Amino acid sequence: MARERTFALIKPYGVQRGLIGEILSRFEAKGLKIVAMKTLVVSEDLAKSYYSEHIGKPFFEPLIHYITSGPSVAMVLEGDEAVKVVRKMMGKTSPTEADPGTIRGDFGLQIGRNIIHGSDSLTSAEREISLFFEANEIVDFERIDEQWLYGE
Ligand code: DAT
Numbered sequence: 492m493a494r495e496r497t498f499a500l501i502k503p504y505g506v507q508r509g510l511i512g513e514i515l516s517r518f519e520a521k522g523l524k525i526v527a528m529k530t531l532v533v534s535e536d537l538a539k540s541y542y543s544e545h546i547g548k549p550f551f552e553p554l555i556h557y558i559t560s561g562p563s564v565a566m567v568l569e570g571d572e573a574v575k576v577v578r579k580m581m582g583k584t585s586p587t588e589a590d591p592g593t594i595r596g597d598f599g600l601q602i603g604r605n606i607i608h609g610s611d612s613l614t615s616a617e618r619e620i621s622l623f624f625e626a627n628e629i630v631d632f633e634r635i636d637e638q639w640l641y642g643e
């Protein structure tokens with residue numbers, strides 16, 4: 492198994508609903524390490540680069556409007572197969588399809604108001620991390636439980 496870094500964003504609706512702590516607790520309890528985190532209001536320019544794969548789709552403009560509408564919390568999570576693990580913990584794109592027990596399955600109903608984003612591949616993770624963070628904002632450290640978590 493490969494140790495990976497992935498990018499996650501608690502979107503404006505998640506912040507407004509007071510779900511930052513709930514979401515972070517799930518990631519921490521899973522064993523993922525939060526190696527960078529910040530609160531920011533995503534600018535229009537950043538939003539358009541971040542969601543460039545969706546340019547031209549009917550939901551693109553509403554998506555940009557939503558993601559720039561209030562504060563979000565951006566983070567870098569590290570752990571074995573972190574990309575896949577975070578995607579599974581988030582659940583399917585549509586909250587009505589996402590399984591109970593997943594973040595989207597437990598806390599939302601509207602695809603246009605998803606409360607969380609997570610990178611869908613290592614390539615996307617690298618791109619998204621570099622859009623939101625400078626290299627010196629990401630902290631390399633060991634959690635004291637790592638030898639138990641990974642059996643090293
Ligand atoms: P994901 O967020 O699961 O990676 P995505 O990259 O396909 O899904 O879409 C990004 C966001 O765009 C998603 O969180 C919500 C919005 N979105 C996707 N498909 C949509 C649709 N059919 N109608 C409205 N919004 C949509």
Ligand code: MG
Nearest residue numbers: 608609610611
């Ligand atoms: Mg996506």
